[in-house]
Amino acid sequence: MSNNKISKSVIRRLPRYYRFLCELEEKNIDRISSGKLAEIMRTTASQVRQDLNCFGGFGHQGYGYPVSKLKNEIIGILGLNNNYKAVLVGAGHIGTAIAAHMSFEKLGFNLCAIFDNNKTIIGNTINDVLIHDSESIADYCENNNIDAAFLCIPKSAAPEIVKRLYDAGVKNFWNFTHYDIQGEYSDVKVENVHLSDIIMTLCYSMNEEKNE
Amino acid sequence: MSNNKISKSVIRRLPRYYRFLCELEEKNIDRISSGKLAEIMRTTASQVRQDLNCFGGFGHQGYGYPVSKLKNEIIGILGLNNNYKAVLVGAGHIGTAIAAHMSFEKLGFNLCAIFDNNKTIIGNTINDVLIHDSESIADYCENNNIDAAFLCIPKSAAPEIVKRLYDAGVKNFWNFTHYDIQGEYSDVKVENVHLSDIIMTLCYSMNEEKNE
DNA sequence: TAGATTGTTAATCGATTAACAATC
DNA sequence: TAGATTGTTAATCGATTAACAATC
Numbered sequence: 001m002s003n004n005k006i007s008k009s010v011i012r013r014l015p016r017y018y019r020f021l022c023e024l025e026e027k028n029i030d031r032i033s034s035g036k037l038a039e040i041m042r043t044t045a046s047q048v049r050q051d052l053n054c055f056g057g058f059g060h061q062g063y064g065y066p067v068s069k070l071k072n073e074i075i076g077i078l079g080l081n082n083n084y085k086a087v088l089v090g091a092g093h094i095g096t097a098i099a100a101h102m103s104f105e106k107l108g109f110n111l112c113a114i115f116d117n118n119k120t121i122i123g124n125t126i127n128d129v130l131i132h133d134s135e136s137i138a139d140y141c142e143n144n145n146i147d148a149a150f151l152c153i154p155k156s157a158a159p160e161i162v163k164r165l166y167d168a169g170v171k172n173f174w175n176f177t178h179y180d181i182q183g184e185y186s187d188v189k190v191e192n193v194h195l196s197d198i199i200m201t202l203c204y205s206m207n208e209e210k211n212e
Numbered sequence: 213m214s215n216n217k218i219s220k221s222v223i224r225r226l227p228r229y230y231r232f233l234c235e236l237e238e239k240n241i242d243r244i245s246s247g248k249l250a251e252i253m254r255t256t257a258s259q260v261r262q263d264l265n266c267f268g269g270f271g272h273q274g275y276g277y278p279v280s281k282l283k284n285e286i287i288g289i290l291g292l293n294n295n296y297k298a299v300l301v302g303a304g305h306i307g308t309a310i311a312a313h314m315s316f317e318k319l320g321f322n323l324c325a326i327f328d329n330n331k332t333i334i335g336n337t338i339n340d341v342l343i344h345d346s347e348s349i350a351d352y353c354e355n356n357n358i359d360a361a362f363l364c365i366p367k368s369a370a371p372e373i374v375k376r377l378y379d380a381g382v383k384n385f386w387n388f389t390h391y392d393i394q395g396e397y398s399d400v401k402v403e404n405v406h407l408s409d410i411i412m413t414l415c416y417s418m419n420e421e422k423n424e
Numbered sequence: 425t426a427g428a429t430t431g432t433t434a435a436t437c438g439a440t441t442a443a444c445a446a447t448c
Numbered sequence: 449t450a451g452a453t454t455g456t457t458a459a460t461c462g463a464t465t466a467a468c469a470a471t472c
């Protein structure tokens with residue numbers, strides 16, 4: 001696994017490769033050419049070869065790429081085998097949806113605890129994970145060496161919660177709020193999920209179509 | 213509003229401009245320079261000016277950009293004032309979260325109906341929107357000229373549901389499943405939301421950090 | 425007027441695509 | 449061997465950044 005800085009564009013495609021390779025593996029297909037893989041991914045063979053070559057020569061001339069080996073390499077590259085310890089904050093609809101449906105283990109995360117400030121649900125579990133009182137979040141994260149937090153809270157609650165998490169050593173965030181974490185803390189890794197932005201993008205396409 | 217093909221990169225930034233302009237407007241700030249806006253957006257003044265100029269000269273030399281006017285222009289460009297008619301399919305955790313929390317009106321959508329195949333929740337409402345039986349989806353969409361559908365169903369159910377929607381004239385999708393709609397239908401607009409892909413991207417950053 | 429800041433062109437940087445020799 | 453397909457270099461394309469004359 002070579003380490004000459006991989007571009008953001010390549011990284012954003014890796015989960016897609018991973019997904020399709022899993023499907024191929026399930027179908028017991030044990031090799032695939034860049035051309036075929038490109039077809040499935042709706043991209044070009046050139047791009048597939050360029051992308052995969054960032055990490056080393058996994059293919060064989062005249063043969064293609066071995067599906068299982070490639071899949072496992074990508075697991076390593078993405079770090080899906082690290083079992084990071086994570087917490088989820090906010091057990092509203094979105095938080096509950098995430099906690100209930102996301103297969104964290106497969107994604108390299110161990111969801112250790114959920115936090116909420118609604119007394120009526122504290123003590124409940126979602127998918128066997130206990131809901132704790134938000135008051136205990138700092139202590140919990142410090143004592144348990146939590147690596148990452150999934151933020152499913154209202155924007156207004158975010159600054160305070162992020163501060164507690166940050167001070168407790170949590171430096172990685174999956175952020176559903178519009179609170180700008182990176183603006184406040186420079187040494188954190190954040191993936192923002194701005195659902196309304198994505199709806200607007202769809203809206204733009206629909207509007208554009210109308211103008212054509 | 214000039215119509216020389218705007219690039220995908222610019223479009224993806226528009227919702228962000230919109231968001232920050234709304235915030236500025238709420239603070240009663242009535243003008244802003246490209247430099248200041250760039251600071252808030254964490255980009256460059258050059259990019260801000262290039263982006264905004266795709267749609268016409270909204271700024272004034274020596275003065276900057278008028279916040280409200282610019283915001284309204286972006287509303288028009290994104291098409292947030294079109295009031296498209298939409299349905300949501302799948303009232304599980306994610307679907308419910310979306311239906312309950314997303315302010316569709318502000319986003320240019322009118323959520324007309326929700327569909328599910330769970331008999332125990334049919335007839336209920338979420339945010340005043342009625343949950344219908346999935347069986348009636350084709351008739352409903354045809355009779356009501358539905359423009360877009362939000363898919364919050366399992367991947368396995370997607371091919372059948374999308375077929376019914378497509379045949380009923382629905383050509384715009386906001387897709388939470390991993391079902392590849394574009395692969396099957398070429399004349400549809402789709403925005404995919406692959407949450408697990410975004411978690412993996414975070415995972416990659418964390419893993420990379422470790423390797424540094 | 426002088427200072428600020430745009431609109432726009434040119435320069436740079438990065439990402440994608442094409443081409444082809446190497447080789448399984 | 450002949451055919452297939454990679455790894456990799458070169459060419460193209462697109463997006464970002466820099467620069468500066470125009471002008472409010």
